[in-house]
Structure formats: C-alpha cells, structure tokens
Amino acid sequence: MNLPFILDVSIGLIFIYLILSLLASEIQELLATVFQWRAEHLRKSIEVLLTGNAQDAEQARILELANQIYANPLIQSINQQAKGILVNIPRRLTWTMASTYRSMTNIQSDKKQTVFNNEKVGDSRHSGPSYIPSDVFATSLIETLEIPTIEQSLSSTRLDNFKNQRLAEIENVVFKLQEQVGENEENEDFFNFLYQSYSEIQADFEQVVWNFQQNKFDLNNSIGSMIASFDRFIESLKVNSPLPQERLSNSLQQLQFLKNNSMPSVENTISRTGLKPNVREIAQAIKRGTDVYQELTSALQDKDNQVLQRMEKIIDRLPPSIADNIKDLAERAELNINNTQQGVNALRQEIEHNFDNSMERASGVYKRNAKGVALLLGLIIAAATNADAFYMISRLSKDSALRDTITQNAGQIVLQNRNQLGYVDINTLRSQTDEALNQIALPIGWGDANLERQLSWTSKQRRPFPIWRIITLMPGWIISGIAIAMGAPFWFDLLGKAVNVRNTGRPPASTVRTEE
Template sequence: MNLPFILDVAIGLIFIYLILSLLASEIQELIATVFQWRAEHLKKSIEILLAGDVESAEEAHVIQLANRIYDNPLVKNINQEAKGLFVTIPRKITWAIGSLYRMVKKPRPGTDKSTSIFGEKKHSGPSYIPADVFATTLVETLQIPALVQKLTESRLKKFKEERLSEIEEIIIKLQEQTSGDESLANFFSNIYKEFAELRSEFEKTCWNFQQKKASLQTSLNRMAESFDRYIESFQAEMLEDELCGKALRRLKFLKKDVFDDIEQAILLGGLQPNINEVVQTIDQTSDIYKEIKAAIQDEDSETHQGVKKAFQTIETAAIENLPPSVVQNLAVLAKRAQARAKNTEEGMKALRLEIENTFDSSMERASGVYKRNAKGAAILIGLAIAITANADAIHMISRLSKDSALRDTITNSAGEIVLRNSTVNLDQLRQEADEVLTNISLPLGWGDANLEQQIRWTRQSKTTFPYLKILALIPGWLLSGIAIAMGAPFWFDLLNKIVNVRNSGKRPNHYVRNADEKEEE
C-alpha cells in the first residue's frame, strides 16, 4: 500500500462526503428558513439581553418590551418581504407551518397561541439588526428623549419662577424703602406693568421650548433679551434717587450673574440633565422621575392637560412593567458614558454608543450559541442522511480500496471540480456534483448492487432480510453522520489540499515517456 493509493482512497471518501454535505446544507437551510431559526434566535437573544439572564427572559414584561422594539418602524423596515402573488406563496406556506407549530407549543408568557415569537399579527422577523438601529430603537421605545424633554421643561419653568421671584423681590424691597414717597407712585405702577409683560414673555419662551420651537440655549437668550428690555424700561422710568439707582444696579448685577454666560447658566441651573439623570427618568423609584411627575401634576391649567395626557401615555407604554434589569443595565452604561459627555446631547450619543457596543458583544455570544445549536442540528441531519443513503463509512472505504475503476473515476472527477473551483461556491459545487453523479455509481443506497457487496443480500435472494447485519452498519453510519455535519466548505477545502498534494507528487509526463523509451531499447 503506497502513498498515491492512500491519497486516492482519501479523495474518493472526501468527495462522497462533499456530495452528501451539500445535500445536508441544502436541507438545513430549508429547515432554517421554514422555521426562521435565525430570526427566532435573534429575538430570543435580544430578550436575554434585556432581561439580563436566560431565566428572566421568559417573563411577560420582557417579552412585551422586546415586542415593542420590533414594532418600531426602524426594525420593521429591516424585515423586507417579497410582494406579489407567486413569490409570496412559499412564504405563506412557511407561515402556515409556523402557525401549526405554535398550536402544539405552550404559549409564551403574556401571549396566546395566535401570537408568534415576533409579536401579535407578525409572521416573520429580521435575521439581523444593526447595532445602531437597536440602540436608537431601544431609546425611542423607552421614550427617553420625551422624558428628558419633560424634565428640562420642568427645570426651565423652575428657573423662570426663581428669576422672576428675584426680580420681584428687588422691586418690592425698593417699594418698601420708598413707601412714604408719593412721587414714585407712577413709577411703581409702570414698573409692575413692565414686570407683568416680562412674566408673560418668560412664559411664552417656556411654551415655545415646550412646543420644540426653540432650543434651551435660544430660550435663555430670549429671556436675557426680555430682562434687558425690562432693565432699560426701569432705567427710563426711575427718578434720580439713590435707592432707585441701587435697585437698578442690583437688577443689572442679577442679569449679569445669571445670563452673562448662557452655557454656565444651563450648567449651574441644572437645566440640562446629565446622562445619569437621563437614565433615571425611566426608573419609577428615582427622585428624577418623581420630579417630572410632580412638576406635571402641579399644572392645572387647560393648556397643560395635553402635557399630562402625553406623560400618562409615556408612563403606560414605556415605564410601567419595565424590567428592572433594563434600568440597571442602562445605569451602568450611563456611568461609562458620563466621562465622555459635556452636555445632554453628547451624553445621549455616548449612551447610544455604549448600547451599541453592548449589543454587539451580546450578538457575538448569541452567534456562538447559534453555531453550536446549528452544529447539533447538522449532526442529526447528517445521521438521517447517512441512514437514508446507507452511507456506511467502513463499507465505502472497503469499496474504494478494492475497486480501482471506481477509485479512478471519483479521483478524476474530484480533480476536475477542484480545478474549476478555486474558492468555495456551494451553488456551483451542487451543479457540478449533479453532473458528476450521472456518470458515477457511488457505494451508497439500498439498491441490490450495493447491498450485495455490503451485507451479501439482494431482493432476489430467497432468504429474509438480515436485520442483525444492520447492527454492523451503525458504526459506519455514525461516522458518516458526523462527517457530513462537518459541512461542504470543510470537505471542499480538504479535497483541494489533498488533490494538490497528489498532483504535486506525480512524475512529469516527459519523465514517463523517457522511461518507456529506455525500456523499449
């Protein structure tokens, strides 16, 4: 037994496993498509990420939060489906199979048997979600931007009231100090009218911010401009009096102290929540959440009824029954993001980036789990194919070692396939394998020719089928099942290497011709 002989047997065996692996991969891909293994695994992985562990992932509020994420238009747009009568027929068949499968399964917590894993009235889901899409969708689903807006509105209103109170205090103190001077009556009357206009302008500024018609910085600039106009009116109306001059200086000092640096005013006033406070907006036990709720509940005017209703919608849809793990995980991510954030906008970007990184890490682990599960399914499919095709590894090695014609035919065909395919292309390999199989009778199947050499029995035999001999085939089937599960890319790569080794070991043609000529002489 020499090396070329061993290589030829190995090439023949590898070629057979390549053919069977192509069939197995086709079957596994079909099953994965029908039962949406990838999409279902992605959905469950997201639920585990939200819950923090596998056990909590089956809780109703975790499933409901994941379903709300899948309801987001950004995720819906990823799950593209074909349109048209004929192209949707296969998909509808898979949906019907999935519905039957759910009927025999126990419904998930918080759902019924008619609800798929992807949510109510959904038959399918995306097999892949980009990290940035997930981060944006999670933040939007939790209504964090809306809650941040409400918190900022509340703090801006408080800021407005504090500044107006300080201005009013200066006027009242001046009025008390000049209570006996009747010449200032008209002055105070005009100043209080101007103060009422100032209050109205401040409230209008807050309302514009609430309606998102102006940014926070723009709103403070407008308040500063209104305050400047009030100071000008005060200066124009006041009499040449030491106490009035002192009150004017106090107003100018207050204006400079508060509005001279808008960014500093925002920072010192805590008008923009930091990223840690942003995350606390979804925690019903936090002081920040209570601050928002108290501020909104204090508004009794008709104009604020819409704000109350909007907050109640957010509270019901996003915050109630929110998994504690989501709040805890976001709090940890917020602490990481805080170091890179100078303001709320940068903090939100940093938080999204942290969510993206966490999602990517989680999906890497989920991908490893899916590959292990897929390998287990591949082994089962490989065993099924090995038994169905009667692919006995021991018998195949025996046939290849004894039948030189079969060995040469398979070796030549394998060499041609390797030469025509430098890289793995499963579709091309399937097509060429089909062409090769029409000319080769492989040592497979339950036909008389193969059974006669395998267990010395044919259908024409007068004896009954030797069932006990089947037991001897089980080890060969097991070996073949595991080999088939290795996958077509593995066998093609191995075939490519061995064919190259075999070809490199051949003697050149001119050497063979010279040797033949010498023998003739």
C-alpha cells in the same frame, strides 16, 4: 500501497463527503428558513438580554416589552415580507408550519404571545427579522421606554422652575425700586413704564418655556432667548426710563449682577442649573422611589396629566430588573461622557455595546445548536444514502476506474475555483458537483450493486431482506454522519489541499508562502 494511491482514495472519500455535506447544508438552510430558527433565536436572545436578573413573576412583562420593541417601526422596516398572491401562496404554507412549530415548542401559556403575528401589539406579520443592528435596537428600546419624552418633561419642569426663580428675583428688584422712588403722581409714568417692561420680560420668559414644551426650541435656544430678553430689559431701563440714571444705578447694578450670576452664558447656565438632565437622572426617572421620579411626578401632577399618565404606564409595564439594568448602563455611560449634552447618546451607545456583546454570545449558542442539528442531519443522511465509510474506502481502493473518475472530477472542481480556495460560494460549488454526479456512480445508496457487496443480497433474490445485518453498517454510518456534519467548506478546503499535494507541480499555498 504507495502515496499516490492513498491520495486518490482520500480524494475520493473527501469528494463524496463534500457532496453529502452540500446536501446537508441545503436541508439545514431550508429548515432554518421554514421554521425561522434565526428569527426565533434572535427573539429569545433579546428576551434573555432584557431579563437579566428578573424573577419568574416578571417574565410576562418582559415578553410584553420585547413585543413592544419589535412593534417599533424601525424594526418592522427591517422585516421585509414579499407581497403578491402568487408569492404569498408558498409563504402561507411556511407560516403555518412555523406557527405550528412555535406552538409545539412554547409550552407555557405566556410564551405563546410572541412577536410574530401578535395582535396585542398590532403586528400582523408572520415572521421576524433574523438580524437587528445594535443602533436600531438601542433606538427602539429608548423610544419604547419613551426616554426622550421623559428627558423633555424633566428639562421642561426644570426650565419652568428656572423661569419662575429669575422672574421672582427681577420682581424683587422692581419692588425695591418702587419703594426707593416712592409712590406719587409725578412718578406715575415711570411706574407704568416699569410695569410694562416687567410684563414684557415675563411674557418673553413664558413664551420661551412654551416654545420649549412644544419642541420648537431646544435648551440652547431657550436660554439664549432668556439672556437676550434680560439684556433688553436692562437696556430699556437705561435708555427709555423717565427717571434720571443716577436714581436707577443701584437697581441696574443689581439686575446686571443677577443676570451675570444666574445666566452668564448658555452653556454655563445649562450646566450649572442642571436644566439638561444627565443620563443617570434620566434612568432614575423611570424608577419609582427615586428623587428624580418624585421631582418629575410632583411637577407634572398639576400641569400635564397626559405626560404623567404615559410615564406611569411605562413604569407599570417595566420590570424592576430592567429598570435596574438601565440604571447600571446609565452609570457606566456617565463615566464615558464629558458633558450632559451627550447623556442620552451615551446611554444609547452603552445599550448598543451591551447588545453587541449579548448577540456575540447568542451567536455562539446558535452555532453550537446548528452543529447539533448538522450532526443529526449528517447521521440521517448517512443512513438514508447508505453512506458506509468502510464500504466506500473498500470500493475506492479496489475500483481503479471509479477512483480515477472521482479524482479527475474533483481536480476540475478545484481548478475552477483555484483563486478562491479559502472561500467558495456554496451555490456555485453545488452546481459544479451536480454536473460531476452525472458522470460518476458513487459507492453510496441502496441499489443492488451496493447491497450485494455489503450484505450479499439483492432485490432479485427470493429470501427476505436481512434487516439484522444492517447493524454491521451502523459504525460506518456514524463515521459518515460525523464527517457530513463538519460542513462543505471544511471538505472543499481539504479537497483543494489534497489535490494540490497530488499535483506535485502545484504545492499548497502555505508551502509557497513559506518558501517565499
């Protein structure tokens, strides 16, 4: 027994396992598509991510939150479903099979309300996405929790308080000026001018707050408008006042001091007064009992009951464990930012990072599960095709014609894919092996030719099939099942290396690189 003979037998065995592995991968892909294994695994992984340290009593609310996230238009746009009568006929069959599979696997009653075809969240789709980008998930979670609305409400409340404080300070200066000038008829024009000027700045400040509440202005524009209005008020007193400037000098200095102290610049004002809530405060706003929650609810009770009701509804359906997780993410995000303007964006990035880590772990779990399914399919295919490893080795070692035919076809397939031995398209490889099968009678199957050699029995014989002798085939099936589960890419790569070793004129690529 020489080396070329061993290589030919090995190439023949590898080629057979390559074909059977392609069959297994096709079946596994079909099962994954019909039963939506990827989409189902992704949904469960997201539930695990949201669950964290949640108690069993919170499971229903976590499932509801997951459904709300899946109902977000960003995620729904990822889940593309074909349209049309002819296209939907086979899809309805797969939907029915997938629905039956999920109803059998989801034993608990609360688990039956999944994101697929869930009427509670208005989702009439029968499938879910098998992949969700981290930025889409983070944005969907933030929108589901209405964090931008909470941030806007908190900023609006603080801006309104800031407005009232500044107007109260200005009003105090105006009253002192009134006492200083004295109330008499000759100062009536000045008082009318003073009250009109104060009414104008008051109206300007009120308009700024209203514009911010209506999302017409951001905080920068709002504070900038207040600063400009304050400057106009001071300038108007200087230029248009009926009184001499020397009688207004103290009041003007006080107003200028108040303006410089409370509103030195847009960025400085926002930073010092906390008008833009930081990411930690936003996270605390959705957790009852915190100072920020009390601040916001107290301000909204008399002003905007609709926003307060929406906020309370969000908190009611938010499990405490998730609120704690978001608070932890916010604290980590706060360590990575330099100013408050990046707060929500930093929280979004932290959620993306956390989601990526979770999906990486989920991918490992899915691959392990897929390996288990591949092993089961490999054993079934080995038994169904009677792929006895010991018998195949025996046939290949004794039948030189079979050995040469397989070696020749295997060499052609490797030659056709010589530029992509590291990776080959499965569909292309499947097409090439199908052509080769038309020329080869592989030593597998339940035909008389194989059964006569394996069990000394054919269908033409009158005696019954020796079922008990199948036990002798099982060790070979088990070996073949394990080999099939290793996957087509593994066997194709091994086939390429074996063919290159056999063709001494072309050593393996690794050898060429070493010599170079």
